[in-house]
Amino acid sequence: MSELEGTMIVPAPKEAREEINHDMKKVRMDLIQELGQAEYDRRIQNSNKIFKDLMNETGLRD
Numbered sequence: 001m002s003e004l005e006g007t008m009i010v011p012a013p014k015e016a017r018e019e020i021n022h023d024m025k026k027v028r029m030d031l032i033q034e035l036g037q038a039e040y041d042r043r044i045q046n047s048n049k050i051f052k053d054l055m056n057e058t059g060l061r062d
Helices: 014-035 036-059
Strands: none
Touching: 014 036
């Protein structure tokens, strides 16, 4: 992979993390309420599998 083909994930500044965590918790709770716990869990498991597969394809995780 060349330098221009990747994506860099930059962590949020420390002072913003508490607000981001709060916002993400609200998003998760809203999704659970909308989808139901079982469907939410299924989607999370599927997303985690996709991420793991992508990481394995790039050779970043084995």
